[in-house]
Amino acid sequence: MELTKLIKERRSVHQFEDKPVSVELISELLDTAVWVPNHRMTQPWRFVIIQGEGRCKLADIVREFRAAKESDPAKAQEIGQKLYDKFMSVPMFLAVVLQVNDNPAIAEEDYASASCLIHNFGLLAWEQGIGMVWETYPLLQLASFREAFGVKSDERIIGSLHVGYPGKVPSPQQRIPASERLTVME
Ligand SMILES: Cc1cc2nc3c(=O)[nH]c(=O)nc-3n(C[C@H](O)[C@H](O)[C@H](O)COP(=O)(O)O)c2cc1C
DSSP: OOOHHHHOOOOOOOOSSSOOOOOHHHHHHHHHHSSSSGGOOOOOEEEEEEEEEGHHHHHHHHHHHHHHOOSHHHHHHHHHHHHHHHHHOSSEEEEEEEOSSSSHHHHHHHHHHHHHHHHHHHHHHHTTTTTTEEEOGGGGOOHHHHHHTTTOTTEEEEEEEEEEEEEEEEOOOOOGGGGGGOOOOO
């Protein structure tokens, strides 16, 4: 697909077909996605995929986490179950894990570089007919959620990517043209 079209037509996908995604394909796409600019070439990332039955553990954690916020047990059960079902409807969870750098300047550069990587991956996936959404929900800081992905204490999950074949593609949200925000100085 032409790059301009790919960039403009990619959407964040929230609803997926009940169809597995090939780990081999995702691994190949990630091998391409890592060709990002990366100051100091720290390459601080790694990736963890949870799919299939493995999703039950995540869905359980989410159900418990959300239900604990409700005082009414019936409401807790209902909302918790809704989230459980939502998580089970995601074919693949792909956590992007960064080694935390103690130097704030390097940590910021690392995050910038990893963001490029995630967008690369989103575009490459879209080209293959696969959708994703980059999720940054508070669960990323939850000990049980981090444990489920095998994240170590000096690591950070910067995104839980929900990946799958789109069940529904959202309408585009219009962008303000950059030309309206452009200042040229001579
Ligand atoms: C750093 C970052 C974090 C995001 N976190 C979430 C999130 O937690 N939940 C969500 O639904 N979408 C999240 N998104 C996706 C945006 O909501 C989405 O990109 C935006 O609505 C524009 O839609 P589009 O990607 O389809 O153009 C995130 C995007 C970025 C770049």
